[in-house]
Amino acid sequence: MTRATGIGSLPGTDYAEAVRMVLGLLPDLAHVPELPDRGVQASMTGRSLGVLADLDADLQPAGWRLTGSQGSPGADHRRARSLLAQDLDVVEELAQDYDGTFKVQVTGPWTLAATVEKPRGDRLLADRGARRELAQALAEGLRTHVADLRRRLPRSELWVQVDEPALPAVMTGRVPTASGFHRHRSVDAPEASPALEWVFEAISSAGAVPIVHCCDADVPVGLLVGAGAAGVSVDLGVLAPAAYDPLAELLEAGGPVLLGVVPSTAPEGTVSAERLTDQVMRFLDMLGLDPDAVGESLVVTPTCGLAGASVDWARQALRLSAEVAGNL
Template sequence: MTGRPGMTTDPAPTTARAAGSSLAVDQAQVSRYGLAPSAEPAEPGRVRALVGGTWRGLNAAEAALATLGEAGAAHWPLLPELPDRGPGAEPVGRTAALLPDLAVDLQPHGWRISPPGARSNGMDHRRATAHLSEDLHRLADTAGAEGIGIDRLAVRVVGPLSLLGSLWLPGGERVAVDAGARRDVAAAWTEGVAGLLSRLRTEAGARRTALWIDEPLAAAVLAGALPTASGYRTVRSVPRDEARTHWRAALAVLAGEEARASGAAPARAWIDAGRRGCSAEEGPGPADLALLASEALPTPVAPAADDGRGGSAAQTVGVAVDAPDPDVPAGPAAWDVVGGWSEAGRPLAIRHVAGRGPAALMRDVERVGLDPALTVGWTLMGPAVVGKDALRRTAQAADELEDRRTDLAG
């Protein structure tokens, strides 16, 4: 690692100006956060669902069959995760094993960057790599046996900020404490994820790929809320400018011309910034996190075609948010984010919240003054832990939302 252990940074602001308080969608959001309108979403056509998630049990073939079957041709199947298989099958281990030239091993406190001179193919690393390969091969084999063409395929990875908060240095502290280590890991993350997207095409046969960039620790990293190894203090916050830099660099590489030519560019990607590890009073809120992600994106220069390769980062990358409730205090700000992204024609993933079905969601769309036709770029996300019934409900909810959208548009 090139960093200097113990290096500290100035604390990041823990709050930001709310994105408005009116229920009406704020048109200024489109330009205020660099969201200049593009001519059409990266993959126009209909509301889709992200079908899949974390499975209980050990049967990768069963998870693959259920995922492909319920997704059908209209929706995004998500490469199944089966963490019950043990270390390396969970999201952090799976993502850590993608990092090129950085050996990782599992310690009692979590995944660690191995000391200099350590074998790059240690048991923990090999096991995590084997789990991912099995998942890809099971999916491809199941699709072939059932005669299912994999037109599209999505995968979840732990995002760079959350990986900085989850990985540990050889000296026993989190990677987040060391500026040089943060740069190394963020750069390796981008290279590793680009390779994974290429594997979705070459090994699973996917024509289009999508990337769920899961950032559950984003708020905790920005707020300096993560405990140190001793537990007696917390890690200094990562500056917001640095967070934007990591996201911007990753997205620029993933959606660049070289990535498009090699098949490593996603047709869609969503930054899902969460607040795990933060109290209600700490760190940026959901709307602020979504806006921070938007600040990492360049202004689009041309419409993105649905050619399976994707366009610029600004056209293909969006955010994931919970379905906003306009009647709660944070609802108006959340709807400002949803409205701004929808007006700009960017991908937007809406997490399906129990009790707020498609009918309620579409009523809220009309209530806040958003054109229902703009929901064409939405992707509906289901629960984190899934089974076949949960997959079916998510796909059906997306179909119902699409039916309501077309009815209103007609």
């Protein structure tokens, strides 16, 4: 059976209503909603910093920055941690009877390294030791985070979606330095793999399934699977042909592949479930795969997060995802 889910973010500020919408429209593979409209503490970076173990941060004019000392989180970091805990309380309350798969999202180590600053400025990406410390703190924090979710959702299989939108830019040296005049040096696959391995292993050992979301055209599927990812989430509309064969191998092996096909913001024209279904069928035909054979592994999603959409389109996008999955 092909299923549908969301990428994570939704518009609005009413968290309980967002959870109800997800549970109502995605009965087989719901996700913990993210509502960045509530402020920087609820953004993908702020939310993920709330998961870190033994590292504290504060908010500066240039963005999030590590404090350099444990036990000294800034007010915004404390707020991010508190907000995440409150959100999970709401999920636990409203999902008591839910027994499908549940997905939670966290920003990956390389996207965090390309986003968060060192205590004295510039991105963590510029410092090998800081990058290692961040990845290990994320891995350790995820063990606790997954254990907490398993306690709250005892009837559900858990997936942890590791968001790595910046990974291709990190690997090709496209991340700008703080000054904007230069670029951080590229990180090759052997150097990028260990940080991912620590995070994926922590998720797996805690009893959850690690999935990676990357909406860049050049998703390094082979690297991600080789590092321990059980599945990959991609935007089918921008996906480069180089990723087709690795995705086909992953589907044939039974690994989850989340295909982003529904627009993440309202399009100018009409979008029908039938046309989107045809798009997926053509993709599978191009890969030489039988839809019936890979249906269990295939998941239909919007192309990216829905934070930039209207509430009405977000609801429609999730409904379309579920309808396309039903058609398949």
